[in-house]
Amino acid sequence: MRFTTLGTGTVSLSRERSCAGHLIETNELRLLLDCGSGITRRLAERGDEWRTITHVALTHFHIDHHGDLPTLIFAWKYGFLPARSAPLTIIGPVGTVALLDRLAAAYGSWVIAPGFPVTILEITPADRLELPGGARLTCHAVPHTPESVAYSLEHGGRRIVYTGDTGPSSALAAWAQGCDLLVCECSLPANMAIPEHLTPEQCGELAGAATPGHLALTHFYPPVEHVDTRALVGARYTGPVTLATDGWHFDLEDE
Ligand SMILES: [Zn+2]
Numbered sequence: 001m002r003f004t005t006l007g008t009g010t011v012s013l014s015r016e017r018s019c020a021g022h023l024i025e026t027n028e029l030r031l032l033l034d035c036g037s038g039i040t041r042r043l044a045e046r047g048d049e050w051r052t053i054t055h056v057a058l059t060h061f062h063i064d065h066h067g068d069l070p071t072l073i074f075a076w077k078y079g080f081l082p083a084r085s086a087p088l089t090i091i092g093p094v095g096t097v098a099l100l101d102r103l104a105a106a107y108g109s110w111v112i113a114p115g116f117p118v119t120i121l122e123i124t125p126a127d128r129l130e131l132p133g134g135a136r137l138t139c140h141a142v143p144h145t146p147e148s149v150a151y152s153l154e155h156g157g158r159r160i161v162y163t164g165d166t167g168p169s170s171a172l173a174a175w176a177q178g179c180d181l182l183v184c185e186c187s188l189p190a191n192m193a194i195p196e197h198l199t200p201e202q203c204g205e206l207a208g209a210a211t212p213g214h215l216a217l218t219h220f221y222p223p224v225e226h227v228d229t230r231a232l233v234g235a236r237y238t239g240p241v242t243l244a245t246d247g248w249h250f251d252l253e254d255e
């Protein structure tokens with residue numbers, strides 16, 4: 001299983017970082033987690049593999065996490081010949097069906113009926129979604145917007161947790177406990193802290209409680225790039241840390 005950070009930025013537009021989007025790949029599954037602005041460009045830079053994404057999962061409805069989804073669907077419909085025929089599953093928290101209906105009202109019915117089968121699944125923390133190849137997707141509510149969730153993807157005895165956007169949450173730390181890879185938002189320095197996002201210190205506290213095998217930080221607003229994130233996290237969590245950039249990847253061998 002491979003995790004790739006396609007977009008490690010935010011809506012505070014950055015020269016180096018696209019808005020949020022990440023890819024999980026197994027032999028049978030190509031799952032795009034969030035699809036913010038710039039993710040179609042990042043996918044295009046990787047070649048033709050954007051054509052073969054099987055699932056898209058949204059963490060919440062801020063546009064820096066889904067702004068490129070209509071573009072990607074339009075690309076699947078008109079962007080290559082023969083047009084896509086493979087089914088697509090779009091997953092998201094409660095409200096995802098209504099969001100896509102609103103996007104279809106604005107852009108056209110092709111958003112939800114693009115000529116290949118589209119299934120929209122709303123996931124709640126009580127659900128366990130079985131995905132191709134024996135992968136299992138679950139979610140956990142996080143303090144950011146009312147609908148926001150974190151995701152957990154298990155495959156081959158390994159577990160990846162992606163926080164999406166979140167504020168501090170001891171319940172999230174408990175839920176993420178012992179995962180192999182924790183992909184954690186790291187938005188703002190401590191002097192700009194707000195309840196809806198994490199500082200490096202709070203990322204360190206989350207990872208210190210969850211004790212993942214590896215911690216990857218993402219979703220950097222420009223001001224947090226000017227503090228010593230590695231030291232602030234390292235004082236609270238002693239495991240390996242990556243400050244992810246667009247295109248970084250991490251491989252997890254089956255257990
Ligand atoms: Zn965001």
Ligand SMILES: [Zn+2]
Pocket residue numbers: 060062144165
């Ligand atoms: Zn957000």
